[in-house]
Amino acid sequence: MRGPSSRHPDEPREQLPPVEGFISDADDLAPGIRVVYPNQGVCSVEGIEEKDIAGQKLQLVRMRREEDGAVVLVPRAKVPTVGLRRVATGDQIQGVFHYLAAQSDDPELDWKVRHRDNADRLVGGGVLGLAEVVKGLHSLSRLRPLPNKEREQYDNARHLLVHEVAVALGTAPGVAEDYIDYVLVPPTGVKFDVPPPPAPVMLPSRPRRHRPVAEEDEGDLADLGLSDLGLDLELDGAVPAAGEAAEGGGGEAAGGRGAAPAEEGGGPAAPAGEGVAADEPPPKPRTAPARGPREKPARKAAAKPARKPPAAAPKKAGKPAREKPARKAAAKVSPKRGGKKK
Amino acid sequence: MIRIALLEELDPSDLTFLTRSLYRAFGLGTEVAGLRPSPPHPERRDGRLDAVALLRTSAPVRAFADDKILYLTTAPLSLPPGPLGEPPCWGFAEHGKDRALVSTARLPARGLSEASVEAFQRRLAREAIHVIGHLWDLHHCVDARCPMHPSWSPHLPASPEMDLCAFCREKSERKIRLAKT
Numbered sequence: 001m002r003g004p005s006s007r008h009p010d011e012p013r014e015q016l017p018p019v020e021g022f023i024s025d026a027d028d029l030a031p032g033i034r035v036v037y038p039n040q041g042v043c044s045v046e047g048i049e050e051k052d053i054a055g056q057k058l059q060l061v062r063m064r065r066e067e068d069g070a071v072v073l074v075p076r077a078k079v080p081t082v083g084l085r086r087v088a089t090g091d092q093i094q095g096v097f098h099y100l101a102a103q104s105d106d107p108e109l110d111w112k113v114r115h116r117d118n119a120d121r122l123v124g125g126g127v128l129g130l131a132e133v134v135k136g137l138h139s140l141s142r143l144r145p146l147p148n149k150e151r152e153q154y155d156n157a158r159h160l161l162v163h164e165v166a167v168a169l170g171t172a173p174g175v176a177e178d179y180i181d182y183v184l185v186p187p188t189g190v191k192f193d194v195p196p197p198p199a200p201v202m203l204p205s206r207p208r209r210h211r212p213v214a215e216e217d218e219g220d221l222a223d224l225g226l227s228d229l230g231l232d233l234e235l236d237g238a239v240p241a242a243g244e245a246a247e248g249g250g251g252e253a254a255g256g257r258g259a260a261p262a263e264e265g266g267g268p269a270a271p272a273g274e275g276v277a278a279d280e281p282p283p284k285p286r287t288a289p290a291r292g293p294r295e296k297p298a299r300k301a302a303a304k305p306a307r308k309p310p311a312a313a314p315k316k317a318g319k320p321a322r323e324k325p326a327r328k329a330a331a332k333v334s335p336k337r338g339g340k341k342k
Numbered sequence: 343m344i345r346i347a348l349l350e351e352l353d354p355s356d357l358t359f360l361t362r363s364l365y366r367a368f369g370l371g372t373e374v375a376g377l378r379p380s381p382p383h384p385e386r387r388d389g390r391l392d393a394v395a396l397l398r399t400s401a402p403v404r405a406f407a408d409d410k411i412l413y414l415t416t417a418p419l420s421l422p423p424g425p426l427g428e429p430p431c432w433g434f435a436e437h438g439k440d441r442a443l444v445s446t447a448r449l450p451a452r453g454l455s456e457a458s459v460e461a462f463q464r465r466l467a468r469e470a471i472h473v474i475g476h477l478w479d480l481h482h483c484v485d486a487r488c489p490m491h492p493s494w495s496p497h498l499p500a501s502p503e504m505d506l507c508a509f510c511r512e513k514s515e516r517k518i519r520l521a522k523t
Binding site: 067068093094097101137138141142145146148151154155158159162169171172173174175177178179181182183185187188190192194 | 394421422424425426427429430431434435436437438476481482484485492494495496497509513
């Protein structure tokens with residue numbers, strides 16, 4: 001089964017293991033059988049019909065959504081990619097209830113990751129994926145009110161889960177919903193002793209390097225001063241590295257900065273890379289501005305632009321990073337000019 | 343229009359309070375359709391009536407398209423046991439259809455004092471709004487103050503509110519607007 005569509009055209013689609021009951025061949029769709037169309041619900045197959053669309057003769061699988069009778073037409077060739085699957089079996093439904101009754105993990109707090117993962121689960125996660133979305137958002141709603149978008153996602157997931165459970169158990173949807181909520185929100189004094197739940201749905205791994213929004217976030221984080229924290233962390237690593245370079249680095253330096261010492265291990269590689277930084281005057285720690293008045297103005301001016309631009313540059317793209325020090329310099333100079341004019 | 347059919351007699355003041363609450367919750371006219379005979383041989387489980395079977399076999403009420411019919415009974419109800427047990431039953435509704443059932447058996451005792459009568463009426467109205475909400479395709483809500491929250495929830499406030507939360511109200515209004523009539 002193919003995973004959800006990749007966010008970027010240069011990334012290949014990740015091949016995920018198919019969910020149980022996945023339908024990969026249109027020949028499996030005999031008239032009368034019930035299938036689950038992702039994000040649509042339980043449909044019954046009515047047959048295959050041929051239609052002339054844009055000059056092409058297409059074979060379409062005709063399905064009818066059981067909930068409201070809406071007709072769904074899927075090109076025969078696209079059946080393996082749309083994620084059709086059979087209605088959950090009794091064992092799967094048992095697994096769903098065991099999952100719902102199990103102790104819930106801490107919900108994902110990053111809403112972007114959460115929303116994306118939940119969308120993936122709804123499309124390709126099977127009935128257990130629906131249960132994961134419902135349970136995850138339900139447990140999150142205990143911590144704080146859900147935003148409107150996620151409230152809708154929760155409602156959609158619940159709707160799909162209720163109808164699939166109802167079809168699988170052969171009960172009315174109202175009864176199926178009571179079963180689900182009896183497990184999710186047990187009455188006072190009721191505890192379930194259930195076996196361990198099934199393994200969670202596998203989700204496609206997402207590279208983080210292509211996220212422009214995340215870069216903006218990094219800019220905001222830098223504004224908060226967290227970039228300074230990273231700088232401090234680097235410094236912590238550089239201090240022993242400089243020490244190592246002073247102790248035994250002479251031999252390596254004599255041998256040149258070849259690739260061989262770097263490949264021997266992470267330890268020697270770090271001094272080689274950071275030795276240059278160690279030669280430079282170390283950046284001032286965060287408390288440096290407080291001690292500014294005691295230092296010479298020239299050193300202060302040199303230290304300030306080195307720290308500020310990375311924080312200011314990502315926030316406002318229109319303003320170049322160098323403007324700030326220039327303005328500051330102008331602001332410092334202007335009183336002198338004014339003084340001269342006087 | 344919401345039509346209330348009685349399977350047993352109820353106090354008129356309770357019915358007045360109920361019709362007002364339903365009108366306020368859904369903005370739909372509500373009227374009492376009178377007493378209807380109970381099914382002659384209802385299915386029983388442990389002395390309780392099977393809610394699904396009772397609703398299926400209840401006497402019909404004359405109604406127009408998109409009318410919702412609410413049956414009221416005083417008999418205790420039960421649901422078929424599920425994979426992990428039988429959930430407690432205050433009522434039952436056919437999701438997205440037109441018939442629902444509420445029992446007063448699990449409600450707080452009506453009593454004689456003004457406070458106990460009010461508590462009874464409020465809880466009855468809350469359960470009626472809950473099942474009628476299911477008829478408008480509303481699911482159980484995560485907000486404990488909303489009438490669509492599960493009736494057995496330990497988070498339910500002692501004096502439950504009768505106003506739908508913003509999400510459920512919006513969804514029900516959308517469904518009502520899209521109704522045929």
